Amino acid sequence: MKNVPLAIDVVEAKASRIDSVDFENLIFGNVFADHMMECDYIDGQWQNPVIKPYGPIQLDPSAKVFHYGQAIFEGMKAFKDDEDQVWLFRPKANIERFNKSSVRLAIPEFPEDLFLEGLETLLDMDRDWVKKGFGNSLYIRPFVIATERGVSASPSKTYKFMIICSPAKAYYSGEVRVFFADKFSRAADGGVGYAKAAGNYGAQFYPTNLAKEEGYQQIVWTDANSHEYLEEAGTMNIFFRIGDKLITAPTSDRILDGVTRRSVLKLAEEFGIEAEVRRVKVSEVVDAASKGELKEIFGSGTAATINPVRGFGNKGEKFELPQLEDSYAAFFKKKLMEIQYNKAEDKFGWRHLVKRS
CATH class of the missing domain: 3.30.470.10 (Aminotransferase class 4, branched-chain amino acid transferase, N-terminal domain)
Known part of the structure; x- marks a missing residue:
């Protein structure tokens, strides 16, 4: 305007x-x-x-x-x-x-x-x-x-x-584990999932409380039609690292177009990290975890910046993820924060100076 x-x-x-x-x-x-x-x-x-x-x-x-x-x-x-x-x-x-x-x-x-x-x-x-x-x-x-x-x-x-x-300071403290939704839904096609509408968050509280009772801090929401595809977490977009490949779901009218998410994808491109934006099946992630190929899950968002996930639950099964010294989560968080705190070159023009009056 x-x-x-x-x-x-x-x-x-x-x-x-x-x-x-x-x-x-x-x-x-x-x-x-x-x-x-x-x-x-x-x-x-x-x-x-x-x-x-x-x-x-x-x-x-x-x-x-x-x-x-x-x-x-x-x-x-x-x-x-x-x-x-x-x-x-x-x-x-x-x-x-x-x-x-x-x-x-x-x-x-x-x-x-x-x-x-x-x-x-x-x-x-x-x-x-x-x-x-x-x-x-x-x-x-x-x-x-x-x-x-x-x-x-x-x-x-x-x-x-x-x-x-x-x-x-940090939005989350301690280790974060997530639960893959198989009953409740965050958003549906044609709805307001892509908007930061207050009601989107209010509707999450009840199923998230149920997940917390089982020892999880967040839910990773799945598609409302089949619950077969992973979409986003309660307060974050979500990334999966299978092998050395980074995967995240595409934005849609169900998924928030996160600014931090976009920044991670741009940094991945800049530093030669293979990244795919595509639909991610629950079965694919569970299978990769079972085979030891799922290296990381992490969330991205303004409040959390980059938040590593230590484990996840799905249909009664629990999976723990390895602790990596060279994690993508730590890499992207460091690169983002160096730009945000003016400690590194800002090639993308992301920083905006607040001038003194």
Whole structure:
């Protein structure tokens, strides 16, 4: 979308809360930076963008987000290099996907230029919340919710766009094991699986809780029709290494087009690692594991970056994966983080500098 001539109002917090935060013992998504961005869609246009102190918002009990689930979000991160410069990683890709999700949920697209300007202003104000060092970042959560009063089953006429930020360390701690879904489904053909719709995640919680009772941290979802093909994990795209070949499922209207996933595939191409994007059968992965040919499974996503999987379960069988010194997971994570933290050349133009005001 083209730029709109909207000036962003800025209201600074009277005092920062940063000194009360223990940055060495963060729980993901529980602590938030001093400021947030807010903008409302009223009378057919986005208006009144403001950056103000982080705090509660007020909504009518009949706001349509509560009744019909019109809500989408994105996940992004900011990183700080050794020179105290703050960087975003491929922000335009996230903004494009944000608006793609909006269209699918009948939400008005948000102007890309205003999105990026607001985000840069917000990060410049709260740059002290972005800590140096590999693994440290500021997680960024842009979202839109439907705010119109009324319980008629129709798209809202008003919306609220917001960006909130949370200092983060590793998303997962400890070893991760996954369960291959054989009953429940995440998404179906023609649905909203490719969108970052809030309801996609809410619908996962029950089957994921069942998997956790069996000792698994995540589910790898399969196709809704036959449960024969592996698609993506609960919060990550998923990769399989069989021999020295990397395999991942193609994106579709069921699978999220992950920015980290795209980056891994580009890096694989750059460094001569054979990668196939194709449908992956459960039976293929089980067979490879049984023969000792399945070397790795790892997930990719903004929150987790690259997360190795130690084992998986399928129809009552459990499989453990070898621990490799030269794992692809470690290789890709290192390469990505070197770019994100400005420690390596960025051949692809993925880094975006947050300028100081």
